Amino acid sequence: MGKWKTFLLMVLVSFCIVLVVAGVVFCKKSNTFHCPSISSSNELKRVVFETNGKITSQWLTHELHIRKGTDLFSLDISSMRKQLETISQIRNILIEKRYPDTLYIKINECVPMLKLVANVGGEKKLFLVDEEDGRIFSPICYGREDVLDLLPVNLILKTNKLQFLPQEGISTVRELISILKGEFLDIFQSIKFLDLRNYDHRSGAIWSTIGLHLKNEIVVVLKPQDFHLQLMKLDYLINEKCQYNLHRIKKITISSPDNAILEYK
DSSP: OHHHHHHHHHHHHHHHHHHHHHHHHHHHHTTOOSOHHHHHHTBOOEEEEEESSSOOHHHHHHHHTOOTTSBGGGOOHHHHHHHHHTOTTEEEEEEEEETTTEEEEEEEEOOEEEEEEEEETTEEEEEEEETTTOOEEOOSSOOHHHHTTSEEEEOOOOEETTEEOOOTTHHHHHHHHHHHHHHOHHHHHTEEEEEOTTOOSSTTOTTOOEEEEETTSOEEEEOSSOHHHHHHHHHHIIIIISTTSGGGEEEEEEOSSSOOEEEEO
């Protein structure tokens, strides 16, 4: 009886081995040996992209060479992140694989407040100044219409291997622009460019002044405090006291609470 059971067990094992070998041969002949269920379920079908700025999904997929139908599992998101971190317009990035078929990319971009043209390697290039910390970045996916309303600015550039560093004290400049846009729109629209070459963010410094170069060739010198009062005086001078001889004025220095110094051409 024991020999009979041993014989049946050997027959059953042999049958299983034959089935496994036959399956392997079939898979090889039909080119489906390498786990078809895994490759099809991890095929990249969707790229979900979010941003607070101007970068488009078309630019992103081209820059990162993203192709739908590739294996999501094999995508090197660490390399993608490092590549995007070299873009000065991008503040930070989140890239995730969301199985079974989605790549998720979220970008936080710098938001421009000012624009400037700088000479880099003998070539003039447009740069934008971020409103949060004053970092200077090269614009990507910006059209001409996107920068028309940004004030041009002159400043002393701090550079490090052609990478423009953040400008300190930018919050004060942001406050000035906010007051101009909100309460003194006529003055804002008459500004030719903002001059920060004598601006120092340290309160009370003698050279801590902000210049408004107006389109009628008047230079206005402001102290970086109490902008509302200074702009009220400027508005009065331009529209009331000096409206008939503005062409004679070349500089208005508004520095004290009770007066303004006018220099004539």
